[in-house]
Amino acid sequence: MGWQPIRKDPSRWRVAPNLPDYHQARAEFSWNAVRRELSGLPDGRGLNIAYEAVDRHVDQGRGDRVALRWLSKEGQVEDFSYTDLRDRSNRFANLLRNLGIGKGERVFSLSSRIPELYCAVLGTLKNLSVFCPLFSAFGPEPIAQRLERGDARVLVTSERLYRKKVQALRHALPQLEYILLTDSTADQPDNVLSLSRLLQESETQFSIPQTDPEDMALLHFTSGTTGKPKGAVHVHNAVMTHYLTGKYVLDLHPEDIFWCTADCGWVTGTSYGIIAPLTHGVTNLVDEADFESERWCRNLEEQRVNVWYTAPTAIRMLMRSGLKPREKYDLSHLRLVHSVGEPLNPEAVVWGVEALGLPIHDNWWQTETGGIMIANYPAMEIRPGSMGRPLPGIEAAIVHRISESEVEVEDHPGCEGELALRQGWPSMFRAYLHDEQRYRKCFAGDWYITGDLAERDADGYFWFVGRADDIIKTSGHMVGPFEVESALMEHPAVAEVGVIGKPEEMIGELVKAFVALKSDAVASEELRLELLGFARKKLGSAVAPKEIEFVANLPKTRSGKIMRRLLKARELGLPEGDTSTLENG
Numbered sequence: 001m002g003w004q005p006i007r008k009d010p011s012r013w014r015v016a017p018n019l020p021d022y023h024q025a026r027a028e029f030s031w032n033a034v035r036r037e038l039s040g041l042p043d044g045r046g047l048n049i050a051y052e053a054v055d056r057h058v059d060q061g062r063g064d065r066v067a068l069r070w071l072s073k074e075g076q077v078e079d080f081s082y083t084d085l086r087d088r089s090n091r092f093a094n095l096l097r098n099l100g101i102g103k104g105e106r107v108f109s110l111s112s113r114i115p116e117l118y119c120a121v122l123g124t125l126k127n128l129s130v131f132c133p134l135f136s137a138f139g140p141e142p143i144a145q146r147l148e149r150g151d152a153r154v155l156v157t158s159e160r161l162y163r164k165k166v167q168a169l170r171h172a173l174p175q176l177e178y179i180l181l182t183d184s185t186a187d188q189p190d191n192v193l194s195l196s197r198l199l200q201e202s203e204t205q206f207s208i209p210q211t212d213p214e215d216m217a218l219l220h221f222t223s224g225t226t227g228k229p230k231g232a233v234h235v236h237n238a239v240m241t242h243y244l245t246g247k248y249v250l251d252l253h254p255e256d257i258f259w260c261t262a263d264c265g266w267v268t269g270t271s272y273g274i275i276a277p278l279t280h281g282v283t284n285l286v287d288e289a290d291f292e293s294e295r296w297c298r299n300l301e302e303q304r305v306n307v308w309y310t311a312p313t314a315i316r317m318l319m320r321s322g323l324k325p326r327e328k329y330d331l332s333h334l335r336l337v338h339s340v341g342e343p344l345n346p347e348a349v350v351w352g353v354e355a356l357g358l359p360i361h362d363n364w365w366q367t368e369t370g371g372i373m374i375a376n377y378p379a380m381e382i383r384p385g386s387m388g389r390p391l392p393g394i395e396a397a398i399v400h401r402i403s404e405s406e407v408e409v410e411d412h413p414g415c416e417g418e419l420a421l422r423q424g425w426p427s428m429f430r431a432y433l434h435d436e437q438r439y440r441k442c443f444a445g446d447w448y449i450t451g452d453l454a455e456r457d458a459d460g461y462f463w464f465v466g467r468a469d470d471i472i473k474t475s476g477h478m479v480g481p482f483e484v485e486s487a488l489m490e491h492p493a494v495a496e497v498g499v500i501g502k503p504e505e506m507i508g509e510l511v512k513a514f515v516a517l518k519s520d521a522v523a524s525e526e527l528r529l530e531l532l533g534f535a536r537k538k539l540g541s542a543v544a545p546k547e548i549e550f551v552a553n554l555p556k557t558r559s560g561k562i563m564r565r566l567l568k569a570r571e572l573g574l575p576e577g578d579t580s581t582l583e584n585g
């Protein structure tokens, strides 16, 4: 759509990228070589995520480095070295063992981003139990459903969250034996125990048992953007992808300060808010507070963040606020900005160049893929609006299903269809918990079918078209909402857009856009007509929206994804379906 590629100039690199030559890295790639960069448990006892993330650095003499820098809501800063993390996670592992919680049993969290949470994740992995983080803003029902579906045995939470959201439904969860309160010093009836007391009484020595790379490690519920969330199961081998993407995509170097803004309640918050950065021995910044544009910019400045991983929704909020971060803040330490979770409008990529001094690198993955699969790499030209190219070691393709078990692979430039990945990468989900049938349906032959539609250009860049469920069929055309949304985003008054297909007799579906305006713009009939004309000029009349409605905000998941299915259900007066992940729902 006329966006200029953003070229990289090697003479301006402050740090040589880990992936200087994409094609060469692909050609020479082997997962065995990646495995050799990790150490594995001592004495050949297998591969354990927590060992690679923490203990390995201590065993190799890097224990004093800061692993976790925690910013409390009130602004207090607390550092934890790799040795601290090792000892604290060992205590948590011992605590589980002492409670009789063993291999494969599920430990859940419902917690704000506090240090105890990070130690609990790592300690659970050391004990070969399975960690499942929940987002603390969920309501009681969605929490109980997930605890039940995930067979929770232990829940790590705070006194307030327990009282408010779990206690009343506990009787319906007989498997949930222990509640560990992060902020209580005394035990209470019904196995509601003080985490700090238990930790104090636990040993700091823990020997991680033999870990088969295929042992179950993590359970993550999907975002519920398209329907009822699914429980994706991941194994310890996933750490290979976490490490590799930390190296090639995030481009982490040991001296880096890295900040991933995602909450642990989502897969990004675990894969990239904990595991990937720690496997690279960097300092991982955690901010307990939620998004606030000035606070976030201050963090970038004061904490001297080098690599920042965030999401389109946050970027759009910054754009909407009118703040030009680099005019007010010193962002000279910032080397790379990455984004995931939703399509990143080309407008936002280019805004980054102006407002942050750096283009934003989009990448694509899903809860099911466990780690980044398609990305823009620091040394590679960015084509704004594209998700980039597949990770070395990953084969991505555009396919069409021809039967339940067969697909046809498209390989001509400009081909569009279902985005598929050749199965077998280390962080691929191994199951949808208790839903074998649904899991099997995701695969056809060698391919995992992602449920997203994409286009591949002549140079192997992938372009997101839309979720298969969101595609609009209008007058014989297939229209992806992203294309329409991005075009409207280019208008200076527009902050955010969600586009749906609205059934219409003559043309099948009519393209309708819901538009949220920037704070300085005023909704009016004149502006509505202007936007309709603006979109028609950019997109042509076949694709441009026929209707535009102004809204104050768009319905989003708590992880910040626009819920188009909800816009559609509301427009058509249909049932809203599962809204457990709806923000402010």
Ligand code: ATP
Binding pocket: 222, 223, 224, 225, 226, 227, 228, 229, 230, 339, 340, 341, 342, 343, 344, 362, 363, 364, 365, 366, 367, 368, 387, 450, 451, 452, 464, 466, 467, 561
């Ligand atoms: P559910 O599967 O429950 O409907 P979800 O698919 O939103 O929820 P996630 O696994 O958190 O749950 O999100 C993955 C999806 O997010 C992808 O399939 C894709 O649709 C979207 N996505 C993620 N990153 C990008 C990106 N860079 N560009 C476009 N879409 C993206």
Ligand code: MG
Binding pocket: 222, 226, 366, 451
């Ligand atoms: Mg999904």
